[in-house]
Amino acid sequence: MKQxxxxDGRVYLSVVEGYRDAEGRTRTRHVRSLGYLDELEKxxxxxxxHFRAEVARENEAAREARAPVIVKIAPGRRIDKREEGHGRVDMGAxxxxxYLHRDLGLWAYFENRRAGRRTSCDPFRVLELLVWNRxxxxxxKRACFCSIVC
Incomplete structure (x- = not known):
């Protein structure tokens, strides 16, 4: 949180986030504005x-979201490699x-193109499913399409 x-002598509160740029220097980016301190005291x-505690809760939730997920598979579990589709253990996507959401920014691209248009399907979701399947x-590409649609 930044004060x-x-x-005019008034104190303005905002939430900022620290990060490192491409050269390794520390930077801050504005997350959201909270308002003037004298108005918030009312x-x-x-x-x-209050807002320090709120930001601490948000930071903890973000840490938990970035925490690694532990997948446990029983060592005695038998996987039949000959059985189609049932023997595979899918670890997710x-x-x-x-990469699609954060690194490549494709979600934002598709959302900007889709805004204001009436479409019956979400083109980004279709792309996402095709990538996951491939x-x-x-x-x-045909086999991938058939496994999703058919």
Whole structure:
């Protein structure tokens, strides 16, 4: 949380996030504005403490969301390799999903193109399913399409 003293003497509160840029220097980016301290004191007894606690809860939730997921498979579990589809243990599509959403920014691209248009399907979701399928079960584009649609 950042407290900025303005030229008129009022203190403005905002939530900022620290990160490192491509060169490794530390930077901050604005997350959201909270308002002027004197106005927030009318709503909260101690607005600084209130919002620090709120930001701490949000940070903890973000840490838990980034925490690794532990998958447990019983060592005695038998997997029949000859059985089609049932012997495979699917670990999900977390990595491709992260690349599509965060790293490549494709979700934002498709959402910007879809805004204001009436479509019966979500083109990004179709792309996402096709990518997941091609990664988990490589094959032709036709086979991938048929396994999703059929």
């Amino acid at each position: 900025q003293k303005r030229k 709503l909260y007894d101690d607005p600084v403490a 977390a990595v491709p999903s992260a 990664i988990s079960d490589p094959g032709s």
